[in-house]
Amino acid sequence: MGRTQTFETARVVRAALGVFWRSGYEAASVPALEAATGLNRSSIYHSFGSKRGLFDAAVQAYLDDVVRPRLRPLLADPVAPGAVVDYLTGLRAALVRPGEIQADSGCLLVNASGAPISRDDAVRQTVADYRAELRAALGRGVDARFPGRAESERDRLADLCTSLVVSAFALVRVDPHSAVGSLDSALMLLERPRS
Amino acid sequence: MGRTQTFETARVVRAALGVFWRSGYEAASVPALEAATGLNRSSIYHSFGSKRGLFDAAVQAYLDDVVRPRLRPLLADPVAPGAVVDYLTGLRAALVRPGEIQADSGCLLVNASGAPISRDDAVRQTVADYRAELRAALGRGVDARFPGRAESERDRLADLCTSLVVSAFALVRVDPHSAVGSLDSALMLLERPRS
DNA sequence: TAGTTTGTGTACCGACCGTTTCAGAATGCA
DNA sequence: TGCATTCTGAAACGGTCGGTACACAAACTA
Known part of the structure; x- marks a missing residue:
């Protein structure tokens, strides 16, 4: 064996995620990624192959560290009756x-959906899978x-909630008030009729 | 007076709109804008001042030529009872x-909302105003x-429909099927109870 | 026709892009 | 200690970016 990696991959990827999240793939420059990760370009290219490779890693980290933890209660068995409401309230x-980065940058993948990177089939699939999840x-x-x-x-309602979450993410950057309004709309749909 | 402009401004702006719509502001290169408009950079900068100036003109053209014509029936007085449904069906x-450019590029302004250009206050305001309209x-x-x-x-319903349209635009590029699904959700909300 | 104003083409600006190369420093194993 | 392997830093790659300078062509007024 030879020298071992001195940086923690997870930490580096998380730092890169922040840059991609705030700037989008195209506008995230390699110097910016160097600064955020503390790595030299040489190390970045050695470890991830390309800017795109680092982006793909960042997307996985986004799903694993950001998206899925928030969805976890909805995947429990059994699901608590209040879990959807909790999800929307938390969001x-x-x-x-x-x-909060979600507040001023929205969702990494919803943003990617309207960007040039969305012309890439793999990215398209990733975003579509995210929505399905x-x-x-x-x-x-x-x-x-x-x-x-x-x-x-119930299907109709779930479709509605999904779209409302997407729409909230799509507009947070420019109009946080109506983004919150979308989530409130979803919450109203989930109100239980008075007993 | 001197020489007069030989190109039709409206046509040029429309051509530029196509580029911005498909690529987004950042990725729309000046050479691409030259090719699409048929103008030399010199003429572009002479007439619009900057790439950003041309973008602003394109945004106005987008609102005037794309958004508002489709909304027009909803602004009539009185509004036809079927106008909302017609709007959603047409979209x-x-x-x-x-x-169709709307099919493979979505909405210029919703895309802008998740892009770096959204950090510009004027653009933010424009997109927020668009949503309000x-x-x-x-x-x-x-x-x-x-x-x-x-x-x-009725307010609740209008909020829902607005969010559903936004969400459809946000995802057409990567998942046209669920984009259409969002609009179908809106159409179901607008069904009249059987008489 | 003369003079003035304005549109247009060519060439170039410095800056930054993502990527590659290569030498050397650091650390593992035998 | 010596070798092997891997990480890291510096420098440079060709290419593209948005924007500008300037000369010239065009067309209007008088």
Whole structure:
């Protein structure tokens, strides 16, 4: 063997994620990635092959460290009846919290969806899969909240919530007020009729 | 006086709009804008001052030639009861039509919302105003469709439709199927109860 | 026709882009 | 200690970026 890696890959990827998240893939310059990660370009290219390789790693980190932890309660078995509402409430809070990266940069993947990088098939698939994952989780949450309702109605509701979350992410950067409004719309749809 | 302009400004701006729409502001290179408009950079800079100046003109053209014509029936007085449904149906058709720019590039302004250009205050305001204009028009449409319902309920419905349209635009590029699904969700919300 | 104003083409500016190369420093194993 | 392997720093690659300078062609007014 030879010398071992002195930096923690996970930490580096997380730092790169911040840059991609704030700037988008195209505008994230290699010097900016060097500065954020503390790595020289040489090390970056040695470890990740290309800017794109680092981006792909950052996307995985985004899914694993940001998206999925928030969705986890919706994947429990059984799902708590309040889990969907908790999810939306938590997201709402994040979008409102000043300085929070989700608040001023939205969602890495929703942003990618409207950017030039979206012309890449693999990225397109990743974003579509992300949406499907979100939809599936919200579906479980809706089922747990309204177990008595017809499946078609629960599906309709889950579709609506998914779209509302996407729309919130799409507009946070320019109009946080209506982004929060989208989530509030979703929360109203999930209200239980008075007993 | 001296020589007069030999090109039609409106045509040039429309050509530039196509480039910005497909590529986004940052990735729209000056050479690409030259090719699309048929103008030399010198003429572009003489007439519009900067790439950004041309972009601003393109945004106005987008609002005037693309957004507002589609919204026009919703601004009529009185609004036809079917106008909202027609709007959503027409948009749905455009998002499905292959080769249509809205189908493979979404909405210029929703895309801008997740891009680096969204850090510019003027652009932020423009996109927020665009959303407000869409919301207002859909609000009129919803009012015309359900004149008997309470105002709060009509507002809720208009908010939902607006978010659903935004979410459709946000994802067309990567997942046209669920984009259409968002519009279908909106159309279902607008169904009239059987008489 | 003379003079003035304005549009247009060519060439070039410095800056930055992502990527590659290569030498050397650092650390593992035998 | 010596070798092997890997990480790291510096420098340079060709290419493209948005923007500018300037000369000239064009077309209007008088």
